[in-house]
Amino acid sequence: MTMPALPVELHVEPALSNRNRLTTLFRFFLGLPHMILVGAPVAAVLTWPWRPAAGQDHATWAGGAGLLGAVAAAAAVMAWFAIVFTGRAPQGLWDLAAYYLHWRARAMAYLALLRDEYPPFGDGPYPVTLDLSGPDSPRDRSTVAFRIILAIPQLIALWMLGLAWAVSTAIAWFAILFTGEYPESLYQFGVGALRWNLRVEAYLLLVTDDYPPFSLD
Numbered sequence: 001m002t003m004p005a006l007p008v009e010l011h012v013e014p015a016l017s018n019r020n021r022l023t024t025l026f027r028f029f030l031g032l033p034h035m036i037l038v039g040a041p042v043a044a045v046l047t048w049p050w051r052p053a054a055g056q057d058h059a060t061w062a063g064g065a066g067l068l069g070a071v072a073a074a075a076a077v078m079a080w081f082a083i084v085f086t087g088r089a090p091q092g093l094w095d096l097a098a099y100y101l102h103w104r105a106r107a108m109a110y111l112a113l114l115r116d117e118y119p120p121f122g123d124g125p126y127p128v129t130l131d132l133s134g135p136d137s138p139r140d141r142s143t144v145a146f147r148i149i150l151a152i153p154q155l156i157a158l159w160m161l162g163l164a165w166a167v168s169t170a171i172a173w174f175a176i177l178f179t180g181e182y183p184e185s186l187y188q189f190g191v192g193a194l195r196w197n198l199r200v201e202a203y204l205l206l207v208t209d210d211y212p213p214f215s216l217d
Contacts, residue, residue, distance in 0.1 A: 006210065007132065007134075007135070007207075007208040007210050008131070008132055008133075008195075008199045008202045008207070008208060008212070009130070009195075010105060010128070010129075010194060010195040010198055011128070011129045012109055012114055012115070012128050012194075013115075015114065015115050015116060015127075015182065016181060016182050016183075016184055017180070018180060019113075019116060019176045019181065021177055021180060023116055023118075024113060024173060024176045024177060025177060028111070030118070034103075034107035034111070034119060034121075035066065035107070035111070036066060037066045037067050037107075037121070038103050038108075039065035039066035039069045040066075041108060041111075041112075041165070066104075068100050068103065069100060069104070071100075072096055072097045072100040072101075072205055073205070076097060076204070076206050078090075079093040079206045080147070083139045083141060083144045083206065084141055084144060087137075087138035088137055088138055088139060089206065094134060094206075094207060097202075097205040098132050098207060099122075100205075101132065101198060101201060101202055101205070101207065102123065102130050103119075103121075103122060103123075105128055105129075105130040105194070105198055106126045106128050107119050108194055108198075109128040112165070112169050112190050112193075112194060113169060113172055113173060113176065114128070114187065114190055114191060130198060132202065133208070135208050135209045135210075140209040143211075144209065147203070148204075150211070151200065151203060154200045154203070154214075155200070157196075157214060158200055161196060162193070162197075164189075164193075165190060168189055169186075171186060172186045191216075192216025192217065193216065195217075196215070196216055200212050
């Protein structure tokens with residue numbers, strides 16, 4: 001029995017053996033230009049530091065979504081008003097969010113050591129593809145109106161998942177440097193974590209109205 005396709009699907013061509021140790025060693029620094037433009041993982045963005053002076057916890061956007069991510073977020077705000085009041089969003093706003101997510105998928109795969117090829121700036125061929133299906137029209141106004149609240153459980157789950165992803169990526173970094181191989185179980189976990197991140201981001205950016213599954217698959 002086949003499961004129906006989800007509106008956000010990530011495909012990564014596996015790269016387990018003969019990895020590039022030199023670019024892996026300096027991956028963070030090589031990926032900085034992309035992080036500035038399309039940001040860090042959700043788990044790296046959501047932190048809860050303690051500030052004694054303020055005496056309270058607060059959320060800090062540590063890495064942010066990057067410059068293009070900020071533009072996509074602004075477009076999502078405009079789309080939110082359009083959908084709530086008219087049931088539809090301008091196609092251009094959807095296209096902008098999709099462009100950001102495609103770029104982000106490639107950049108995050110590179111930063112998470114899933115691929116060694118340097119990702120293009122913007123569109124371009126890359127062994128990581130993100131398939132996005134546009135939502136039905138008219139849009140679901142009720143879920144759009146309360147989108148941030150509905151996404152809170154997902155954000156909590158992503159923060160915890162991201163901690164495990166960070167640890168697994170660190171282990172993979174050492175494994176690649178010493179053996180030239182990315183352990184398969186860690187690799188599959190990393191792909192699943194990236195897929196989950198992108199589905200939640202697509203939901204928050206109003207690219208889709210389908211609630212993301214709590215799943216790596």
